[in-house]
Amino acid sequence: MSTLRLAWRDGRTAAVEDPEGTVLDAAEAAGLALPFGCRTGACGTCTGRVLAGEVSHDRRPRALKRRHLDDGYVLLCIATPDGDCAVEVGAEVKRDLLANPFR
Amino acid sequence: MATDHSHDHERTDHAHHDHSGPGYMTPQAAVENAPRERLAYVMGNHVGIDETAPDFLAVVDVDPDSDSYCQLVDRVDLPNVGDELHHFGWNACSSSCHIGGLERRYLVVPGNRSSRLHIVDTEDREHPEIAKVIEPEAVHEYDLSAPHTVHCIGGGTVVISMLGDADGDLPGGFLELDDELNVKGRWDPAGEIDFNYDFWYQPRHDAMVSSEWAAPKTYQPGFDIEDVEAGNYGHELQFWSWEDRKVEQTVDLGEEGLIPLEVRFLHTPEHAHGFVDAALSSNIFHFWKRDGEWHTEKVIDFESRELEGWDMPVPALPTDILVSMDDRYLYGGNWLHGELWMYDISDPANPRHADSLSVGGYFGDVQELQGRDIVGGPQMLQLSLDGERLYWTTSLYSTWDDQFFPEEAEKGSVMLKADVDPRRGTMTLDEEFLVDFGDLPDGPARAHEMRWPDGDCTSDVWE
Numbered sequence: 001m002s003t004l005r006l007a008w009r010d011g012r013t014a015a016v017e018d019p020e021g022t023v024l025d026a027a028e029a030a031g032l033a034l035p036f037g038c039r040t041g042a043c044g045t046c047t048g049r050v051l052a053g054e055v056s057h058d059r060r061p062r063a064l065k066r067r068h069l070d071d072g073y074v075l076l077c078i079a080t081p082d083g084d085c086a087v088e089v090g091a092e093v094k095r096d097l098l099a100n101p102f103r
Numbered sequence: 104m105a106t107d108h109s110h111d112h113e114r115t116d117h118a119h120h121d122h123s124g125p126g127y128m129t130p131q132a133a134v135e136n137a138p139r140e141r142l143a144y145v146m147g148n149h150v151g152i153d154e155t156a157p158d159f160l161a162v163v164d165v166d167p168d169s170d171s172y173c174q175l176v177d178r179v180d181l182p183n184v185g186d187e188l189h190h191f192g193w194n195a196c197s198s199s200c201h202i203g204g205l206e207r208r209y210l211v212v213p214g215n216r217s218s219r220l221h222i223v224d225t226e227d228r229e230h231p232e233i234a235k236v237i238e239p240e241a242v243h244e245y246d247l248s249a250p251h252t253v254h255c256i257g258g259g260t261v262v263i264s265m266l267g268d269a270d271g272d273l274p275g276g277f278l279e280l281d282d283e284l285n286v287k288g289r290w291d292p293a294g295e296i297d298f299n300y301d302f303w304y305q306p307r308h309d310a311m312v313s314s315e316w317a318a319p320k321t322y323q324p325g326f327d328i329e330d331v332e333a334g335n336y337g338h339e340l341q342f343w344s345w346e347d348r349k350v351e352q353t354v355d356l357g358e359e360g361l362i363p364l365e366v367r368f369l370h371t372p373e374h375a376h377g378f379v380d381a382a383l384s385s386n387i388f389h390f391w392k393r394d395g396e397w398h399t400e401k402v403i404d405f406e407s408r409e410l411e412g413w414d415m416p417v418p419a420l421p422t423d424i425l426v427s428m429d430d431r432y433l434y435g436g437n438w439l440h441g442e443l444w445m446y447d448i449s450d451p452a453n454p455r456h457a458d459s460l461s462v463g464g465y466f467g468d469v470q471e472l473q474g475r476d477i478v479g480g481p482q483m484l485q486l487s488l489d490g491e492r493l494y495w496t497t498s499l500y501s502t503w504d505d506q507f508f509p510e511e512a513e514k515g516s517v518m519l520k521a522d523v524d525p526r527r528g529t530m531t532l533d534e535e536f537l538v539d540f541g542d543l544p545d546g547p548a549r550a551h552e553m554r555w556p557d558g559d560c561t562s563d564v565w566e
């Protein structure tokens with residue numbers, strides 16, 4: 001028995017009980033829309049951030065750099081929850097990854 | 104779906120005025136005989152803005168005599184979300200103009216993020232419909248992903264440049280669709296190239312040129328200067344034998360040629376001259392063939408500009424270029440600076456600046472039109488076949504927009520137009536023309552590449 005909690009930056013939250021598969025799969029099965037693109041871990045569209053608990057990547061998260069992984073960012077299309085966890089989700093999260101380099 | 108024309112594949116002689124297929128016999132015939140564009144097909148994107156809205160093909164009314172001028176008169180919503188529509192192309196272009204039974208009817212509309220290919224039937228030009236969808240698995244099967252440029256290659260088959268392998272890593276390659284627009288397989292023998300982006304071919308010279316962006320895993324999350332230092336962005340051009348499907352020559356453009364994007368041959372099939380924009384180095388290169396060898400030379404160089412309070416000078420980032428159908432002018436847009444430019448390329452080795460418009464971007468003089476903020480600079484371009492109207496959109500790629508023009512996510516992008524006087528070599532911003540992709544029923548969208556129903560300056564090739 002485990003719970004996956006999702007939190008959007010606009011304050012919305014949702015919980016999925018006994019999630020199956022990746023965070024993206026589990027959210028979709030519960031009728032919750034999360035952003036995604038490639039579904040293979042290459043594009044970063046699905047980027048989320050772990051707020052509590054643990055998730056593990058099923059394959060190499062190619063779209064994230066070491067520094068992003070160290071900061072808790074995860075690719076929800078290839079990340080599976082390890083027990084209870086909470087993840088920040090939504091299109092805004094991936095905007096943290098890379099800033100304007102000229103600024 | 105496509106009509107059976109397998110019995111009809113023989114090409115007739117070019118001197119012969121047998122014109123039974125799609126397109127125009129010559130570029131000059133396209134200039135003289137093409138009707139004025141009344142509709143534009145435009146890629147519309149919700150990726151990065153709305154998680155539940157699919158991307159769409161917009162049908163935009165560009166007929167000034169119409170009541171719905173500058174409006175989206177129809178849209179084809181895709182069956183999935185998250186595709187990120189980018190570039191697209193026709194099943195047939197002027198390279199097939201000797202092939203009876205073939206029509207310029209199907210648009211191949213790839214999702215750059217998803218690797219999904221949509222085939223759109225435009226038999227009813229105003230109300231196109233999805234004819235079929237090729238799912239990503241069918242593309243990944245050939246160890247390819249991230250489709251980009253779509254070209255009809257003559258005779259009803261289509262080739263698509265693919266930027267990555269099935270994992271979103273290097274190498275990229277080319278995918279071929281058959282004349283029923285099903286996946287036929289890889290066009291190139293695997294291992295010819297690493298990076299890929301745009302391509303253009305010139306059959307009379309047995310030539311194809313392809314350019315280099317980066318692996319999907321590098322450019323899709325956004326632009327990271329560390330990737331430039333790590334060599335994760337391309338700086339080479341590949342010159343292919345079109346017949347043998349092999350790279351014959353690689354030219355390294357070096358520091359001055361970082362991220363060579365759009366490649367445009369002159370349209371006249373006799374000419375072996377073209378141009379490429381090195382976006383990150385803010386340069387335009389001329390390439391040409393002489394004595395069996397390809398040569399390149401930097402012919403235009405845009406200076407970086409200081410912006411008060413910013414750490415680094417801002418490069419111009421010329422992301423798109425196009426050559427007018429009469430091969431007289433080269434057009435381009437400096438996306439970050441906000442500049443649209445035209446050069447006279449009567450002598451392709453010595454482009455002569457003809458005119459510029461300062462609009463959008465960080466430095467543009469015109470930042471607002473009809474009370475609407477423009478935000479991004481000129482990005483994808485399309486020119487009328489007669490060379491008198493130049494149109495452009497302002498979005499580059501969702502994740503890059505978010506870094507450089509974050510407001511575009513809230514406001515959406517716009518499609519704008521300039522009137523061109525090809526005799527004088529001047530452009531004038533048409534202040535009456537504005538298509539607002541920020542003001543749509545299901546929220547703001549980004550607009551990207553544009554095509555006309557009857558061929559255009561960035562899709563037509565002559566054999």
Ligand code: FES
Nearest residue numbers: 037038039044077
């Ligand atoms: S959807 Fe592309 S990395 Fe997850």
